[in-house]
Amino acid sequence: MEAMQITIAHLLPDLLNLYGDRGNVLCMKNRLIWRGIEAEIVEHPMVESFSLSDVDIVFLGGGSDAEQKIAALRLSEYEKEFREYVESDGVLLAICGGLQLIGEYYQSDDESIKGLSLVDAYTKSGDKRLVGNIVIESELPGITGSFVGFENHGGRTYIGSHAPLGRVINGYGNNGDDKFEGLVYKNIIGTYLHGPVLPKNPILADYILTKALERKYRTPIILPQLDDTAETRSHDYLINRFR
Amino acid sequence: MKFTQKIQLLFTIWICKLCSLAGKLLLGRGSSAPGALALRLCPWILSQLAQGVKGKTIVVSGTNGKTTSNNVLYAILKAQGKKVICNNSGANMLSGIVTAYINACSIFGRVDADYACIEVDEATATHAFDSIKPDYMVITNFFRDQLDRYGEIDIIVDLLKTAVDKVPDMVLLLNGDDPICAAFSHDSAHQRFFFGIDEQIYFTAQETKESRFCTFCHHELKYKYYHYSQLGDYYCENCGFTKPPLNYPATCIFGDGYLEFTAMSHIIRANLIGYHNIYNILAALSVASLLGVDLSNINDVLSKYKPQNGRMEVFTIGGVPVILNLSKNPAGFNQVITDMHRDTRKKNLVIIINDNPPDGTDVSWLWDVDFEMWNSDAYSEFSISGIRAEDVYLRLKYAGISTDKLIYEKDIKKAIELMLSKDNEVLYVLTNYTPLVETRKIIQKKAK
Numbered sequence: 001m002e003a004m005q006i007t008i009a010h011l012l013p014d015l016l017n018l019y020g021d022r023g024n025v026l027c028m029k030n031r032l033i034w035r036g037i038e039a040e041i042v043e044h045p046m047v048e049s050f051s052l053s054d055v056d057i058v059f060l061g062g063g064s065d066a067e068q069k070i071a072a073l074r075l076s077e078y079e080k081e082f083r084e085y086v087e088s089d090g091v092l093l094a095i096c097g098g099l100q101l102i103g104e105y106y107q108s109d110d111e112s113i114k115g116l117s118l119v120d121a122y123t124k125s126g127d128k129r130l131v132g133n134i135v136i137e138s139e140l141p142g143i144t145g146s147f148v149g150f151e152n153h154g155g156r157t158y159i160g161s162h163a164p165l166g167r168v169i170n171g172y173g174n175n176g177d178d179k180f181e182g183l184v185y186k187n188i189i190g191t192y193l194h195g196p197v198l199p200k201n202p203i204l205a206d207y208i209l210t211k212a213l214e215r216k217y218r219t220p221i222i223l224p225q226l227d228d229t230a231e232t233r234s235h236d237y238l239i240n241r242f243r
Numbered sequence: 244m245k246f247t248q249k250i251q252l253l254f255t256i257w258i259c260k261l262c263s264l265a266g267k268l269l270l271g272r273g274s275s276a277p278g279a280l281a282l283r284l285c286p287w288i289l290s291q292l293a294q295g296v297k298g299k300t301i302v303v304s305g306t307n308g309k310t311t312s313n314n315v316l317y318a319i320l321k322a323q324g325k326k327v328i329c330n331n332s333g334a335n336m337l338s339g340i341v342t343a344y345i346n347a348c349s350i351f352g353r354v355d356a357d358y359a360c361i362e363v364d365e366a367t368a369t370h371a372f373d374s375i376k377p378d379y380m381v382i383t384n385f386f387r388d389q390l391d392r393y394g395e396i397d398i399i400v401d402l403l404k405t406a407v408d409k410v411p412d413m414v415l416l417l418n419g420d421d422p423i424c425a426a427f428s429h430d431s432a433h434q435r436f437f438f439g440i441d442e443q444i445y446f447t448a449q450e451t452k453e454s455r456f457c458t459f460c461h462h463e464l465k466y467k468y469y470h471y472s473q474l475g476d477y478y479c480e481n482c483g484f485t486k487p488p489l490n491y492p493a494t495c496i497f498g499d500g501y502l503e504f505t506a507m508s509h510i511i512r513a514n515l516i517g518y519h520n521i522y523n524i525l526a527a528l529s530v531a532s533l534l535g536v537d538l539s540n541i542n543d544v545l546s547k548y549k550p551q552n553g554r555m556e557v558f559t560i561g562g563v564p565v566i567l568n569l570s571k572n573p574a575g576f577n578q579v580i581t582d583m584h585r586d587t588r589k590k591n592l593v594i595i596i597n598d599n600p601p602d603g604t605d606v607s608w609l610w611d612v613d614f615e616m617w618n619s620d621a622y623s624e625f626s627i628s629g630i631r632a633e634d635v636y637l638r639l640k641y642a643g644i645s646t647d648k649l650i651y652e653k654d655i656k657k658a659i660e661l662m663l664s665k666d667n668e669v670l671y672v673l674t675n676y677t678p679l680v681e682t683r684k685i686i687q688k689k690a691k
Contacts, residue, residue, distance in 0.1 A: 018395070
């Protein structure tokens with residue numbers, strides 16, 4: 001059998017590149033390669049047009065306020081293509097500003113930025129930035145355990161009837177009120193967790209990779225176990241810090 | 244000043260001087276604690292003391308290079324036989340600044356100084372400028388740093404803008420190679436001068452650029468060449484924004500264990516490593532030039548200038564050079580990585596990263612550093628320590644460095660001793676902010 005292959009599209013890396021989130025792409029790539037699965041990273045900067053038709057995983061990070069506004073405009077040109085990708089179970093990881101961008105809108109004091117409306121979530125700006133280490137309990141179907149990271153956002157996101165990625169144990173989460181963190185819809189995972197989130201939550205990384213492989217190869221996938229000593233140590237460090 | 248105010252001021256100065264003395268005797272070091280106390284006892288103390296400076300007051304701000312720029316300027320002015328107030332230990336919050344002024348005070352509450360060279364934290368500037376009205380302000384650069392504290396670069400720029408607008412007749416000295424810096428305060432009445440490097444120098448690091456977009460029209464900036472991060476010769480095809488003509492350019496640049504360049508018709512030579520130090524020296528020279536200082540003895544001054552506080556500071560332990568550097572954000576790390584890349588010796592490393600508030604409590608920036616450059620035979624082993632050793636270890640693993648080369652040791656002293664016991668040609672010790680003092684002490688003790 002031919003080696004399996006996954007294409008990861010990193011959208012607007014020149015605009016949405018805050019807080020080391022490109023580490024998520026590096027993490028997915030390595031965890032595929034370590035298992036003998038080919039990984040191709042395609043970066044689509046602002047000035048290039050792109051297509052999602054041969055993509056298995058889309059990564060959308062966050063940017064500064066000014067950059068995010070430009071990104072929202074640029075991505076809106078592809079709204080239809082995004083919708084088709086998501087509705088055909090395409091895997092999308094959206095972090096922080098990315099999570100805000102896939103929702104209906106971002107409402108700040110003086111303007112409303114229209115999102116991609118891939119999910120029924122919306123975001124309002126708040127007074128105080130929600131900043132700090134965070135631990136959540138997984139609500140991901142079939143996954144028990146906790147995810148850890150660092151959150152830093154001014155926006156308050158409300159996820160409507162969507163399921164959250166997890167419930168907040170320590171930290172703020174989507175809005176600091178409803179104890180929800182992130183959201184899950186089909187194969188979209190949105191979250192405020194930086195860190196970057198995937199290297200120190202290998203279970204989440206492997207969940208995403210499994211979903212992408214299963215969609216592409218239309219067969220149940222069980223990924224071989226890796227030596228996750230360093231990953232687990234990083235994860236457990238934050239858990240213990242709150243004890 | 245009213246009599247009661249005079250008493251309040253004197254009382255505060257005496258208390259704080261005693262405090263300072265006690266701190267030095269008991270702890271063997273100064274700190275910003277006396278200044279913090281002074282601000283509680285006498286909130287208006289800084290504006291009173293700042294007025295006492297006879298000549299000009301210069302402040303230095305920006306993300307990286309504040310301490311070196313300010314300390315080189317201090318060395319230049321001291322060499323002129325001037326009395327200079329300077330927070331040269333890098334204590335750049337309000338309390339550290341106040342401490343520096345109090346140290347320069349007589350017991351009668353009189354400031355005895357020709358100049359004040361003050362390094363100021365970006366977020367502190369706006370408060371500091373309520374009391375200090377500087378004549379000149381240097382802004383070194385705008386890089387990503389401690390994002391959890393400041394939010395984003397835009398926020399830092401806005402903070403500094405608010406600060407400089409409080410002092411309309413202040414002259415700005417800006418890094419013209421940095422598009423964010425060059426656009427800074429473009430719409431204000433401030434007189435602006437630019438310094439920078441006017442030729443391409445060899446840099447290899449590939450990294451996340453802070454902003455590749457034009458401040459004015461948001462189109463992507465084009466570059467004739469990069470130095471590092473977003474520094475270089477840039478232009479915007481859409482609106483015509485470009486690197487400004489430099490008032491203080493550096494050219495004819497050489498460097499191999501030292502730095503040499505031409506600026507202000509002098510050939511400058513300094514015993515400093517790292518091209519980023521050209522900006523730091525240049526910033527100091529630009530101010531000195533504006534102050535009318537005679538620069539004919541500049542190389543004497545620079546030859547005596549020793550990098551301090553772990554800024555590419557070289558120690559010798561058991562015949563082996565140990566280079567200590569403060570690397571606290573991606574731009575700082577990428578600078579030292581580029582410098583190490585040019586160092587052909589076989590290298591061992593100690594990396595110590597904390598996440599205390601002064602460090603920034605978010606360590607995700609580690610993933611914006613080009614650690615992939617260390618994935619080579621030229622780097623033997625990595626001893627990893629500090630509060631967030633787990634995160635550094637994980638980052639290096641994903642940079643492709645074999646875990647056989649990685650050693651996880653939470654105890655800083657042990658982490659250093661472990662590497663000293665190896666066969667070294669050179670040992671680099673890189674730390675961020677809060678582990679630096681402890682690390683430097685450990686190394687200094689062993690170097691004796």
